[in-house]
Amino acid sequence: MTTPTGGTSAAGGHDLTVLLVDDHAMFRTGVRSELGSAVRIVAEAGDVDEAIAAVETYRPDVVLLDVHLPGGGGAEVLRRVATRHPETKFLALSVSDAAEDVIGVIRAGARGYVTKNITGDELIDAIRRVAGGDAVFSPRLAGFVLDAFAGTIEVAQVDSDLDRLTEREREVMRLIARGYAYKEVAKELFISVKTVETHVSSVLRKLQLSSRHELTRWANDRRLI
Template sequence: MTISVLLVDDQPLLSLGFRLVLEAQPDIKVVGEAPDGAKAVAMTRALEPDVVLMDIRMPVMDGIEATRAIVASGSASRSLVLTTFDLDEYVYAALRAGASGFLLKDVPPADLLSAIRAVAGGHAVVAPAVTRRLLERFAPMLPSGSGPAPLEQLTAREREVLDLVARGLTNTEIAGRLVLSEATVKAHVGRLLAKLQLRDRVQIVIFAYDNGFRSI
């Protein structure tokens, strides 16, 4: 199956670079390019791409508003947001708007391709480096949370896994840190999602922010 991608970026050279990387793949097709969020929303409606590779800072309408509009429209297209270290707060806003993940703009081509395929397959993609930086930046400003009820459902081990997922560690890294098998970690993550009624790893990060989570 071919994955259709809409490129959204106001910098033509970056769009060209992404297009060259993506179109070298037999399973990915670039179906259009948009220079701003407003055009991205219109082109998403018209083209129905599988993945919208979305910049954040753009004229007319930024990537956050564009993502929110695409999600609100009921479109099946999934947004994969690109950012830089200096724009982490916008990444968090984009995730709240419904983005399926975020990456740094200097992501290696292989990681970009893997992320697009993962998002097209219905999975979430969280860049570990950005997640860790977000936590470092916003942790001192986080509220204490709306109450302990959601966390009371979790076992001590599940709280450990929640903390590590929220900090951007992969299942492999968590397994190594906690001396568990990857299958066990995957099971813990599945129980976390079920107990907290979350959709994916991106929502785990958002939950951690909203609840001022601290591991015990």
């Protein structure tokens, strides 16, 4: 868990406190820069246990929560602390826009879900709206939630299929299935090209697929891209 060294309340009375949870330090730095002085980041965390400890210590107004975290993922954080601290609101911020990720964290207690291509101004607005009690979603993600409650997405089956993959393999799988080159995946996830190649080989082996084309079709059939 990292405690900020220079965070202060913004001028003009913007005193919302935020806990930033993501396992990539470079991404956390980028988010901190985008948020500027609009909110006060009280701490950062890089895994499930750090996130839970930070919620207990700082009781932030809003937790910006990555879906894929070491130690069980964002949903595990929500399961362990959301009901104990109803005053803290959780906003998922993830590279993933897959249906089962969105629905999983919303069912666990998140008030919103936005993807990492959001602009700084949009993220500030989302934080303020979630803190005020609104439910906030990136435009296409709201449909997933509606579909889930309508029963048109079989989330349990999707989860069963994905159980074979680690969280990092799921991230790599979705990006590859969308047509990203290995170098693009490496840049997006802050990992090396060699690591991407290793994850792709593992995904294909675990899912018993033989090519990127088959992987794309597999992911599309399950509405993961």
